[in-house]
Every structure is written in C-alpha cells, then in structure tokens.
Amino acid sequence: MSITLTDQDKSTLRTAAYGAVTLMSAADAAGKPHKVATEGSIALASATGLVGHVLAEKTRDINLNGKSVAAIADHVLPALTAAMSLLKQQDPAEAGNFRRTVLVAIEAAARTHQGRPNLTMADMTRKITEALDAA
Template identity: 60%
Template sequence: MSNNTTPAVTLTDEAKSTLRTAAYGTVSLLAAAGTPHKGNAQASIALTSATGLVGHVLSAKSKDIHLTGKTVADLADQVLPALTAAMTLLETHSPAEATNFRATIQVAIEAALHSSKGDPTPVVIAMANKITEALDAA
C-alpha cells in the first residue's frame, strides 16, 4: 500500500496558470467590487487552504498571474473567462477536481462576503453572482 500524496492528474503550466488566474482573480474582482480588506484576506486564506490537485496548484509559488487593466470591467474580462476555462479544463481531466475547484472558489466568495459585521453591498453580491455564473458556464 502506498502513502503517495502526489496528485494523480498532471496539468500543463498553462493550465496551472489558468487556475491561479481564475482563483486569485476572483479575490481581485471581489476587492475591486468593494469587499473589505478583511474579506479579501479571508478569501485568500480560503484559496491557500484548498486540498488535492487544486490545493497544490493554488499554493505553488508562481509569477504567472498577470491581471491587467484599470477598471473592474477590464479585470472581469480576464477573470470570468478564466473561471469558465478552469472549470472546463478540470472537468476534462478530473471531475472530482472540478468540484473541488468550484467549492474552493465558493468558500472564498463566502469568506469575502461574510467577514465583516455588516451585510455585503449589492455591488459585491452582484460580483459574487457573476463569478458563480462563470463557474457554472463550463
């Protein structure tokens, strides 16, 4: 019996970059929409707390996340398609990891939405809904 904990699925560097861009871009989008600093920190912790292949990819030291633009719309134009692409890619390679990725992003969203004493603003809720729609578009 083996105690090997290395993920069985292997992803290309480009695929890993897509996952990281989608995940960390989600936190950036929520921040741009107005989540408080504490919420963004909690969302980032949710990403680095992921397990499985997704956890290994998201916790790897990397400089391949390049989010550019000066507006929320510019950021959304990069992140929302990356979320859909990440889900499509993972569903092809490992449906279980696609489920894991989706759950990780949802936990990050929830952490961002519920980290402050007040209710999230309508703008933040709308952005969270757009992120979820992008996950579901795959």
C-alpha cells in the same frame, strides 16, 4: 485518475481563483477591500487536493492586470470558465473541488461585512458563480 496540467493550465487556475478574490475586493472598494482580499486569500490557501497544490505554488504567473474592474473581469471570468472546463475533462471530482474552493473564498471575502454583503458584492458573487457554471 491522474491529472496532467500544463504550466498554462496551472496559470489559468491560479488566475481564475485569485482573480475571483480580486473581483470581490474591487466590489467592496468603498468598504474594506484589504480585509476582503485577506479573507479570500486565506480560504484559497486552505484548499486541498490538486487544486490546493496548484494554488500553493509560488509563481508570478497570475495575471490580474487591468485599469478597471471591467478589464479585470474580462480576464478573470473567462478564466473561471476555462478552469472548470479543463478540470471537468480530466477529473470531474477535481472540478467540483475547484468550484467549492472558489465559492468558499468568495463567501469568506463577503463575510467581512456584518450581516449580508453589499449589493455590489452580491452581484459580483453572482457573476463569478455564473462563470464557474458556464463550463
């Protein structure tokens, strides 16, 4: 099955994926947010398939503006749901690839802590997963 994504669709996927990593980084503001962002971004850069190609494109269309975590979440969480919806409509397997890619990225981000992630990161993981599954 061939997937046709518009530039806006691609922007939504990138904003959703990199936004999830940004939210995880913000949830660890008292710890090592730079390491969280690095680990999550490395995981996204390792994506394969159509999702990997879209995430690897060099663009400036990722919209993660916000003066608070809440403002960023207001943009990113709906983008995660929208990305899953548009991929499910065109290719359910690629939707699964996107979901796994984001979950691996947030798990990689959370593993920057010895043992379990802090409660704030665990809650952000739950919110991201719920947004992915809302589609």
